[in-house]
Amino acid sequence: MRHNVLYxxxxxxxxxxxxxxxxxxxxxxxxxxxxxxxxxxxxxPIDAITQLEDIIYSEQDCTWHLIGSSLGGYFSNYLSEKFQLKAVLVNPAVKPYELLADYIGEQKNPYTEEVFFVRAEHMSQLKALEQAAPSVDCKQKNNYLVMVQTGDEVLDYQQAVDKYQHCRLIVQQGGDHSFVGYEKNLAAIVDFFQLT
Incomplete structure (x- = not known):
């Protein structure tokens, strides 16, 4: 069985x-x-989710594994529940529709230099993707590994700790939103996905 990682x-x-x-x-x-x-x-949000779903649908004869960072963690939570996939959430956004309300207006991607607009209706699209907090049997299902750093300056790490309290959690003191030392956790991520 082929394995794919969707970041x-x-x-x-x-x-x-x-x-x-x-x-x-x-x-x-x-x-x-x-x-x-x-x-x-x-x-x-709606186009991003459609894009991600299309990728998963494009190769159904394999096992998909998700790694989602920040807003990508929020999207990965949705995809994990929809497709029953294992997901690693890195400093995941829990209520992005609240945070991104402050970003409504023109934005520019620092990597691609694409100019785009965040609109009020995008907050509704995000809200529609929200998933309930995993239940007490989450550890037994073992679908989530959630990694947060307490020094995250963008998101309140405690929101993620509270939502995913019944899942496998790694809480590291300090750090920041980029998740300092992420590369040192890749062996643990691969182990969680049972890729070796």
């Missing part, structure tokens, strides 16, 4: 982000038979 980047990010590049390099070196996908996400 879902965060808001206003890109496949060229540090964590995405580190994941790609790690898999290429240690697990070259594992497929790696990290698309440049569409700028509206």
């Amino acid at each position: 879902v980047h965060g808001f206003n990010s890109s496949p060229l982000s540090v964590k995405a590049e580190q994941t790609k390099a790690y898999l290429a070196k240690h697990l070259p038979n594992v497929g790696f996908y990290c698309p440049q996400l569409a700028t509206t």
Whole structure:
């Protein structure tokens, strides 16, 4: 059975982000038979989710694994529940429709230099993707590994700890929203996905 990793980047990010590049390099070196996908996400939530679903649907004769960072963690939570996939959530957004309300208006992607607009209706699209907190049997199902750093300056890490309290949690003191030292956790991520 072929295995694929789908890396879902965060808001206003890109496949060229540090964590995405580190994941790609790690898999290429240690697990070259594992497929790696990290698309440049569409700028509206509904289009981004459709894009990600289409990728999963495109290869159904394999096992998909999700890694989602920040807003990508929120999207990965949705995809994990829809397709019953294992997901690693890195400093995941829990209520992005509240946070991104402050970003309504023109934005520019620092990686692609694409100019796009965040609109009020995008908050409704995000809200529609919200999933309930995993129940007490989450650890038994073992579908989530949630990694947060307490020094996250963008998101309140405690929101993720509360929502995913019944899942496998890694809470590291300090750090920041980028998740400092992420590459040191890739072996644990691969182990969680049972890729070795």
